[in-house]
Amino acid sequence: MLLNPGLYSPAPSSFSGGNSDTPLTFLQPPGPRCRSTGQPPSWRSLLCVSSAGASSVVVGHPLDTVKTRLQAGKGYGSTLHCILSIYRKETVAGFFKGMSFPLASITVYNSVVFGFFSNAQRFISTYRYGDGRHPCSLLDLTAASMLTGMVSVGLGAPVDLVKIRLQMQTQTVLAENLSFAGNVASGSDIPLRSVSVSNQQLYRGPIHCVSSILQTQGVQGLYRGAGAMVLRDVPGYALYFIPYSVFCRLLTPESSAGPHPCSIWLAGGLAGSISWVTATPADVVKSRMQADAQLHRKYRGLLHCILHCYRSEGAQVFFRGATVNAIRGFPMSSTMFLTYELSLQFFRSF
Numbered sequence: 001m002l003l004n005p006g007l008y009s010p011a012p013s014s015f016s017g018g019n020s021d022t023p024l025t026f027l028q029p030p031g032p033r034c035r036s037t038g039q040p041p042s043w044r045s046l047l048c049v050s051s052a053g054a055s056s057v058v059v060g061h062p063l064d065t066v067k068t069r070l071q072a073g074k075g076y077g078s079t080l081h082c083i084l085s086i087y088r089k090e091t092v093a094g095f096f097k098g099m100s101f102p103l104a105s106i107t108v109y110n111s112v113v114f115g116f117f118s119n120a121q122r123f124i125s126t127y128r129y130g131d132g133r134h135p136c137s138l139l140d141l142t143a144a145s146m147l148t149g150m151v152s153v154g155l156g157a158p159v160d161l162v163k164i165r166l167q168m169q170t171q172t173v174l175a176e177n178l179s180f181a182g183n184v185a186s187g188s189d190i191p192l193r194s195v196s197v198s199n200q201q202l203y204r205g206p207i208h209c210v211s212s213i214l215q216t217q218g219v220q221g222l223y224r225g226a227g228a229m230v231l232r233d234v235p236g237y238a239l240y241f242i243p244y245s246v247f248c249r250l251l252t253p254e255s256s257a258g259p260h261p262c263s264i265w266l267a268g269g270l271a272g273s274i275s276w277v278t279a280t281p282a283d284v285v286k287s288r289m290q291a292d293a294q295l296h297r298k299y300r301g302l303l304h305c306i307l308h309c310y311r312s313e314g315a316q317v318f319f320r321g322a323t324v325n326a327i328r329g330f331p332m333s334s335t336m337f338l339t340y341e342l343s344l345q346f347f348r349s350f
Contacts, residue, residue, distance in 0.1 A: 044347045046107065052340035053106035060332035061102070062095035067321040067328065068167045071284045072291035079324055090170060098166030101206040105159050113152045117241075120144040138242070145241045149234035157229050158222035162209045164290045169201045202293070225289035227302040232282035236275050240333075244271035261341040265334045272333025276325035281318035283325070285309070 066082050076082040086094045121144045122132040128140065136144070203209040213221040247267035252259040259267070276283075289305050292298050299305035309317050 044344075046111070048340050048343040048347070049110045050107040051343050052336045053110045054103060055339040056332045056336035057099065057103050057106055059335045060328050061099045063324050063328035064163075065095050065097060065167050067283075067324040068164055068287050068291070070321045070324065071287040072164070072168060094170070097169070098163040098206070101162045101166075102159055104206075105155075109152075109155050109159070112155060113148060116151050117144055117148040120147050141242060141245070142238050145238040146234045149237035150230065152233050152237070153226055153229045156233070157226040158210070160229065160286070161213075161222055161224060161290045162206050164287060165209055165293065166203060166206065168291045169203065224292070225286045228282055228286035228289055228305070232279045232286055236279040236282075239278050240271050240275035243274050244268060247271060261338065264341060265338045268337035269330035269334030272329035273326045274329075276329035277322055280320075280322040280325050284318050284320055 065086065066079065069082050069086065070076055070079065073082075076085065090097075121136050121140065124140045124144055125134040125136060126132040128134075203212060210222070217224075244267050247270050248259045248263060251263035251267055285302065285305050288309065289299055289302070292305075299308060
């Protein structure tokens, strides 16, 4: 869930609170505008999207690795223990495992997903009010956000799966996850309690990971955990866009023509933390299903994963990594907004 709503939104509208039909501002960071269309020039916008997305990935990936290990790994007593274990066994490089694929795809992801969000708002406004630039109500914004969440899964699920598979490669595969047996003369099976795969990595990199999955499982293999991702991103996008809009409104003086870059930074960070914390239960299920490799499948499907986790570890398992998500969500989103704003100011000087 790589969120950056300020990039493709329609013109700002008004917000005054109230019921679901009250117009809600979706504030957009100020930037250069073409005289003819009033929109940012395409090449400048693309560069801003690229730099903002890349910065958010780099800033957020170390804690994303910690979060993934906590949710889908074994043997970590706490967040601090997980961080120290990664550092001691894998050095600083361990925190950046699996980052290359999200980094390479972030421009396409942001362009498609948030372009869809902008068009969805315009379509809803045209359908309901006959004017694509009519202010969106809270209900309109919620609908556009949730539709965007659905679209994001189509692009984001394969990227997340590859990322998680690479992040989890140094984990010890327990006997319950990997079924090996040794045959002795009597014909009985001797189960191996655990098998260390730290020096026998299954994937050499993201391209090899994708090709291996396609060869063994087909295209559907890249979408393992997509159902859990829908449960995470559909409400998650709504719980990001709406708080962001509200915070921008509260932090912008009435006399100001638009929000200050610091207001955008703070609003984006707070909204990111809220969205990621509330998404943690579905994120746990998604991480476990995507880390569940082909060697021996532990989970038969989404519902089986939820029930198995609950029965074996209790309800608290669905909140693993919530603290990391809260901490990670703020710098990821705020860095993205700040980088986007600084990029726009840079291009404005030309």
